């Protein structure tokens with residue numbers, strides 16, 4: 646915990662309570678942890694001063710990157726915690742960026758993204774059935790948004806992601822690629838998904854180096 650009176654930046658945001666949908670005020674206090682300003686500790690408190698944020702560093706994330714960053718700085722492929730939002734009963738929703746290509750430099754084709762999304766959907770459902778909420782495409786075609794309930798451990802998420810990518814390499818078909826289960830079922834390619842999985846696995850050691 647931070648010592649009282651320590652110098653910090655304060656950001657006050659109006660947000661939405663996850664259960665009652667009422668508006669609430671959240672104060673984010675950002676404490677510099679290193680003299681060069683590269684590492685921060687972020688705390689969130691409600692308007693009564695009660696701490697409401699998860700300590701993301703304990704989950705293996707670099708707290709200084711668990712915010713919206715200048716996209717010119719982003720490396721890829723990487724895995725980055727975007728946010729950890731705790732509800733009044735203690736449950737936490739984690740939003741994770743699975744960045745696949747460097748923003749404004751390289752873009753995924755719609756077919757490649759589509760098939761890869763189906764594999765991510767099937768994989769996270771299989772390996773984190775209690776925690777998986779959703780996977781969504783980034784509209785800029787450079788990655789995916791992963792949303793999990795009560796699982797924010799960086800090691801666990803990286804391990805599951807790696808397993809899903811390895812499963813893609815040996816898969817015989819794209820999951821859910823039928824007219825009953827998909828809104829554009831002809832737009833799939835197992836080969837493109839496998840090429841993508843192989844290239845992401847090759848840089849596994851650098852997944853956590855976000856900037």
Ligand SMILES: [Zn+2]
Pocket residue numbers: 759763826827828829830
């Ligand atoms: Zn589909």
